[in-house]
Amino acid sequence: MLTTQQADYLRSLAAPHVADAEGRRTPLTHLARRCRTSPRESWPGLVAAHYARSAPGPGPQALSARELVEGVRLRLLPEDALDPVPATTMSSVRELADGVLLALVLDRPGGVGVLTDIDVRRAGHDALVDAALARLARLPVEHEEVSTASGAVLHFLTADSPFTAGKALILGDVVRDLTGAELPDEGALVAMPHRAEVVYHPIVDGLASDVLDHLQAYVAGAHQAGAHPLSPRLYWWHRGDLVALTEVDPRTGGSALRLPAELRDLLRGMHRLHRAGRLAGRAGTDAAVDLPDLTRATARSVKSLPEHPEALAGTFAQAVALAHAACGQDPRAADADTWDAWATATQLGSALFTGTHPLICQLGEDVLLSVPACPAEPPADARGWLDALYLALVCRQQDRIAWLCRVPLAALRADDTVDAYVLHWIDTLQTYFTVGAVCVPDKLLAALETSVPEQAGRAPGDFVTMVDRPPVALFHRLVTKDADAFAEALADAVAQHTAFWGDSDAPRSRVALGALAMACVAHDQGLPVDAGLPYLPRYLVGGERVEDIP
Structure with a gap:
């Protein structure tokens, strides 16, 4: 992201703030992203503000129930982000879909941490979830549309936030707010290759079949290249649920698409309708003749x-x-x-x-x-x-x-x-x-x-x-x-x-x-x-x- 000279300068600005790091690696990825788009003279202020926000604060056990509710967030985590045994017994963590965990976390100046069972009992699970969903809905994102060679449109939702991928949870509401349109009942193909991005394609025409391999290839590459990888899988967002469409071999890391029968039948039927020009308002079917x-x-x-x-x-x-x-x-x-x-x-x-x-x-x-x-x-x-x-x-x-x-x-x-x-x-x-x-x-x-x-x-x-x-x-x-x-x-x-x-x-x-x-x-x-x-x-x-x- 930076030239060698810029990277050396950023390290020199960050060094005084991490003097007590005791030899631990201190990632500068987030700062590098912000600095590369900002004038060089503003870098010292950006670095100082970053570490001021990261100053240690009181732990969850020192917070009241109200403070827990005010600081709670929903965050998607890779399936291997937590030790498997505790993750299956924690009331603040559940498997959202294959490859992705959904966690209630506390967003404090000292960092982001998963809430314990004691925290959840103290504040109440439903109150925490409601507050986290409301905060997720308010998270601003940038929306970009990209057309593929086949004419299919991919939608990218991005923000410099560790909680961006959580937008997949409320995709229907997000799409309505950003575009004014409803997601179709048939849902959307969705991916969260890293924590700061959601990619989706509404299933509105036969092009959804054509975009499957294209989107899976993009997700695999973006997952490997991302600073904070989340999932290399493609998902089907359907009636508020996420269903994994990618099967990953744990031994080789290789992947293949495995569609549920319901989606496979739907895509085949829509592909034929689309080719016959029977679908309204879909790409390639509504041009004047x-x-x-x-x-x-x-x-x-x-x-x-x-x-x-x-x-x-x-x-x-x-x-x-x-x-x-x-x-x-x-x-x-x-x-x-x-x-x-x-x-x-x-x-x-x-x-x-x-x-x-x-x-x-x-x-x-x-x-x-x-x-x-x-x-x-x-x-x-x-x-x-x-x-x-x-x-x-x-x-x-x-x-x-x-x-x-x-x-x-x-x-x-x-x-x-x-x-x-x-x-x-x-x-x-x-x-x-x-x-x-x-x-x-x-x-x-x-x-x-x-x-x-x-x-x-x-x-x-x-x-x-x-x-x-x-x-x-x-x-x-x-x-x-x-x-x-x-x-x-x-x-x-x-x-x-x-x-x-x-x-x-x-x-x-x-x-x-x-x-x-x-x-x-x-x-x-x-x-x-x-x-x-x-x-x-x-x-x-x-x-x-x-x-x-x-």
Whole structure:
């Protein structure tokens, strides 16, 4: 931190203050950090003030209960900071997570020391913890955001204090105070490589999977290089608890990531949602789309299918994005080009899941595209199947609806990135459109009961509540033929869609696809549908734009 000349000068300033050190090493790390950012002429004052604060004071046993409460702090310590046997029996120390101890300490001019059981009994454990948490909340920290190559954002909380790492205990409150945003229910990846730093990444999108190795590598390096190392592990902050994600070999010191099943399933599910552009306000999913560019790109993808039939799934996803994006410029779906986008997406969706003879797609007046014949080999993509069915319902494709409902549910159950409610919902729709409403109630009830965040583990809670569940609730009102309840549920579905996407320009923000599909079915069954609701293109709801599709 200092040049040789600066270090010699600092030692000369410190020497008179440690004359009675009796040969013990006296670290100057803290002083070096402060001096390197201060003018040289201020160094004598900084050194004198430092040692004045460090002058011995009365021990804990000489303090009253009130003085103990006024001086108590929460501090994170490495797992080997205390002798293992006393640490397990002290009421002031507990294991916070693998590799980290949480201790009640006394912050006095003479230094920081762990409170004894006598101290804890004298002041009261709860009173000490409450006071220490309040003091931790008031500790100021600097907040810096750093973007990785993948676009993921790492947040750094730093302060020149031995108590900074304790901010991980109250991370939700800290994030709210610093950014005005709440940590997601899914939590955050967190690390405390040394006592003066907390690093975190909120789990808000599929990039959390990409950042795992990057963050673990940073933590390992920062732990080795830090003046006061704390933990080389990566943790999952979830509902106020820290769960270690890094397994350290005590013999070799080597480490490896070991994710609990709950987090592994969540990250896999979010990664797929993120790649499909289904998450709101997440990096890479909310940028504005250039409609002509997306149209040309989709046309190129369709043209390449004869040589690359394996790209059909990606081409279908691109066509779905185009259909949504077209309604950004044409929210009523009044234009022929908008209809072409919806028709093409419908053709590709049914082709992907049910196979097809050779067919012709159209994107614009003069753009006719050939799609080769393909076998019925439905991929394990449950939400992709829902997209295909929703499109067929909107475009009134009765044959394609029937074909899609014959796709074996077992093939879609192989999609291990979705929660159980998605498969219950698919089972409900397949039953309704093949057998009728008589066999639906039990299946619909299962979909409703499981489409809540508490039952889900592979999708974010807000996505479950605001995107996936509204079509299920709408279908419930549709099969009961309750016009008023359906109208209320439809307005709520649109409100949920609006709240989820906010001001995002992502393609999927332009249309509430599931709600639109249910509105089209309701319209055709004679239920009144409010034509003025946003995100439900009126000429698709009413069928005025619907044409024959090859």
